[in-house]
Amino acid sequence: MRDIQLRPGQKEVCDYRGGLLGVPSVPGAGKTFTLAVLTANLIKEERHLPGKILIVTYMNSAVTNFKIRIGDLLEQQGLPRNKGFDVMTLHSLAMKIIxxxxxxxxxxxAFIPLDEIEQNRILQRETAQxxxxxxxxxKSFIAFHEKDKSLQVKLKVDQWTKKINNVCKEMISYLKCRGVDIHRIPxxxxxxxxxxxxxxxxAVYDKYERYLRHMGMIDFDDLIVKSIDLLKRDEGLRERFQEKYxxxxxxxAQDSSILQEELLRILAEKRGNLARVGDSNQSIMSTFTVSDPKLFKRYCEQPQTQVSKILVSSRNSKDIIDTANYLVEWSQELHPMALCRDSLEPQMISPVGEDDPFPNPKPEGYTIGKILAKTRREELFKIAKNAEKQRDKGKTIAVLIPNGYIMDEMKEIMDQQEIPYREVSSFPKERARxxxxxxxxxxxxxxxxxxxxxxxxxIQYLQVEIKEDEGLLKFLSNCYLENIFYPMDHDILEREVPREILDSPxxxxxxxxxxxxxxxMEASTVEPEALILHIAECLHFDEEQIAIAQKVALDVQYMMLLNPNWRMAELAAQLKYIRNTYNYFANLVYERNGFMAEPGTINLITYHKSKGLEFDTVYLTCMTSEEFPAKxxxxxxxxxxxLKxxxxxxxxxxxAELDVLLGEVHSLSPIEKARVETIQERLRxxxxxxxxxxxxxxxxxxxAYDSDFGRKNVTPSHYFHILKNYIEEKRTNEGN
Known part of the structure; x- marks a missing residue:
């Protein structure tokens, strides 16, 4: 292996040879690189024998990244690229066990875990029932008022009907994570x-789970639960996996759950070699998943855990490092909510040494600023124009946006200003197409x-440019489509169509x-799944789009098996309902090669999606108290x-109701507890x-921003004011 210069913290981690290890790290500290070097070193020394090294990570893209990095390091030693290690997501590991x-x-x-499409369909049916x-x-949960008109009543009922499915889905996952089997429901x-x-x-969990068991199905939460149960019950299987790794x-590790922690502890139990790497300050999943940032912190606090921190990073300029560190210090000492003062761990980022081959960026002057606009549209317009200037400088650029609604508004502004951009949100338009x-x-x-x-x-999918062709648009709106598709006489059709339309390209x-x-239409008599693949072929789908079409075709085949009396209308309606799940699958297909920021490209991305990425220029938009509450x-x-x-x-x-039944008591009300957790996570x-x-x-x-109910006033987040004052003070000092 060629000489590798390790930074403070990285060297200590790479010296690890056994036992329990906790590695708290900061953004840009090179934790993937460090784990890859450690893995390659252990394999080179044959310390992994007679088993392998197992690396469990969160995303499929991280699996690919680890495999490439470790493979490159092994290859430099003349060793096979895949020698001595496995990299998997947690669910892949659980599948392997089961x-x-x-x-x-x-x-x-041949079992396959229930995918989101079928899970949503089952839950929709059970909640509706x-x-x-x-x-x-x-209806007793809905906040009806005496002055509500019938349309308002209907709107509230419709909204609750839509949301109840998500509530039940989240709770079923939480119930399984807490070990609540359906036999305990009565x-x-x-x-x-x-x-x-x-x-x-x-009640919904009971019906849902009994249906799965009747059909011989398991969902993704079951994968973890049942793999743990299987390892506990089967001593031979447990020993086999403990010997294997x-x-x-x-x-x-900051995004680990109780179940994930338990599964990894079981696998490491015999040899006692468990290393966990994470950054508690980047735990941003706990309010909508079963992950718990406290687990990694507790692991590192165990007396038997050796802790090696990686706090040196070359990603950011010194001014940006100082800003991040200031936010940590301020939150620890001065956050207006005392309960939230431990939201960020007191681990400060340090820049690399002067002799480091990859130094921290050193831009000219103070390059941190702020914008306070009257309206959201004005704010986004200013951001678009500013980002366009950065684009001309050849910088990698990211505009971080809180949610999908604001993402749509930003895209509209970019389109109107004819500013090119790339959408990197969960379901960008090019992937959903x-x-x-x-x-x-x-x-x-x-x-x-x-x-x-x-x-x-x-207009939308066959790229026929008729939106601005008023004559053709009017003709199509008033004609009988049957006469166009199947004219009795070609000449008669042409006589009915105005000459200016016939001459139009x-x-x-x-x-x-x-x-x-x-x-x-003529092929619609064949099996629906065959029709879908035929359509994909005629539309000249690329390789990735074909993969998505094949997924749709397989699900359609399954749906028709369960519903043999469905006609095209029922099938189309069902596909429209589950479209977002296919968009989720589309995202997985497109992300196989990972994401790489390109100079001169403006990337529109959600705050959550930006984790793990880096850009020369970053815009943190919409820092209102709605998006970043502090109180x-x-x-x-x-x-x-x-709701009431x-x-x-x-x-x-x-x-909270479940916690009470399981013997846990909280000093805060359920709403207050949830709000405190949201404040903590939004600060992270x-x-x-x-x-x-x-x-x-x-x-x-x-x-302020405009909504369907008129203009709404909002207040800037408390964090915006804190950072605004900090920036102004730094600028003043820079001027002096």
């Missing part, structure tokens, strides 16, 4: 009042006489698409406006945003 003895769990060898059977209880339910959110979730390394095109075509084939669907299909393009759609009296996005005060965060209330999210910037950083905020 595949050893699926019959013990009454599963076949519960609502039908418990209408009065369902015992728990009798302790609860009729009007209880937990009682509702338990000499060392267990966990990446992103394949699934949406398939759904839109099937929807039209189910309603071939619907002119509105036909025109929408032409769009007319020829329209006829080509009509011919293609006719082929789809209990701030407005919280997790609150449902249409005591139920505004239904998942938090249901979790802000820290993540700051530490994405290498050279230039700009904070921005607004005082």
């Amino acid at each position: 595949k050893e003895k699926p019959e013990a769990l009454f599963l076949t060898d 519960w609502i039908e059977e418990n209408d009065a209880i369902f 015992e728990l339910s009798k302790e609860l009042p009729q009007h209880s959110l937990l009682r509702m979730c338990l 000499t060392y267990i390394f966990e990446d992103e 394949a699934t949406e095109a398939l759904g839109c075509i099937l929807d039209y084939l189910a309603h071939p006489d619907d002119q509105e669907k036909f025109i929408h299909l032409l 769009n007319w020829k393009q329209l006829l080509e698409n009509i011919y293609m759609l006719k082929r789809f 209990l009296e701030d407005k919280f996005r997790s609150d449902y406006w249409f 005060q005591d139920y505004k965060n239904p998942t938090a209330v249901a979790k 999210l802000l820290y993540v945003g700051i530490t994405r910037a290498k050279e230039n950083l700009l904070f921005s905020c607004h005082e």
Whole structure:
């Protein structure tokens, strides 16, 4: 292995040879690189024998990254690239365990975990049935008012109907994580009042789980639960896996859950070699998953755990490091909520030494700024224009946006200003296009006489430029589509079409698409899954889009097996309902090669999605008290406006009810506890945003935004004011 210069902290980690190790690290500290070097060193010394080194990480993209890095290091030593190690996600590991003895769990060898599409469908059915059977209880959670008009009542009922599915889904995951089997449901339910959110979730959980067991299915939460159960019950299997892996390394340990921790402890139990690497200040998943940032902290505090911190980073300029460290210090000492003063761990980032081959960036002058705009639209417009200037400088650029609604508004502004950008949110439009095109075509084939669907299909997915062609648009809106698709006489059709339309280049393009759609109609008698693949081929899908189409086709085949009487209309309606899940799958397909920021490209990305990435210039947008609350009296996005005060965060209330039944007592009310946890996590999210910037950083905020209910006033986040004052003081000092 060629000489590798290790930084303070990295060297200590690479000296590890056994026992329990905790590695708290800071952003940009090179933890992936360090674990890769450690792995290669252990393999070179053959310390992994007779087993292997197992690295468990959070994302599939991280799996690929680890394999490449370790493979490169081994290759430099003349060793095979895949010698002596495995890299897996937690769910891949659990699958591997269960595949050893699926019959013990009454599963076949070919079992596949229930995907989100089918899980959402089952939950939708079970929640709908519960609502039908418990209408009065369902409505008892809604905040109806005497002055509510019928439309307002309907809106609140519709909103709760939509959200209840997510509440039950989150609670089922939480119940499984807490070890609550359905056999305990009668015992728990009798302790609860009729009007209880937990009682509702338990009822849906019971029906959902019994259906899965009847069908011989398991979901992704079951993978972890059942793999642990299998290892505990089967001594031979447990010993086999403990012998197989000499060392267990966990990446992103700050996002670990109780179940993940237990599974890894079981595997490391015999040899006692467990190394966990993480950054508690980047724990940003706990409010919507079962991860718990306290677990990694407790692990590091155990007396038997050796702790080696990696606190040196070359990612950010000194000014940006100072800003991140200031936020940590301020939160520890001066946060307005005393309960939130431990949100960020007191681990400060240090720049690398002067002799480091990869020094910290050194931009000219002070390159941190702020914008306070009157409206959100004004704020986003200013950001767009500023980012365009950075683009001209050849910088890598990221505009961090809190949520999908604001993402859509930002895209609209960028499009209007004709500023090119790349969307890196969960479901960017270019990735969703394949699934949406398939759904839109099937929807039209189910309603071939619907002119509105036909025109929408032409404009959005078949690229027929008729939006500005008023004559052609008017003609299509008023004609009989059957006469266009199947004219009795070609000459008669041409006589009915105005000459200016016939001479339009769009007319020829329209006829080509009509011919293609006719082929789809004629092929609609074949199996639906074959039709979907035929459509994908005719639309010239690329390799990644074909993979998505194949996934859709497999699910359609399964749906038709369960619902043999479905016609095209029912199938199209179901595909539209589950479109977001296909977008999720599309994202996985597109992310196989990972993400690489390109100079001169403006990346629109959510704060959460930015974790693990870095850019020359970063814009932290919409720092309002709604998005980054700092006090209990701030407005919280997790609150449902249409529910009564005591139920505004239904998942938090249901979790609190369960905690009480399991013997846990909290000093705060469920709503207060959830708000404190949100404040803590959003502060960590802000820290993540700051530490994405290498050279230039700009904070921005607004005082009002337009909604369907008119203009809403908002207040800048307390953090915005704190950082604004800090920046102004630093600028003043720079001037002196």
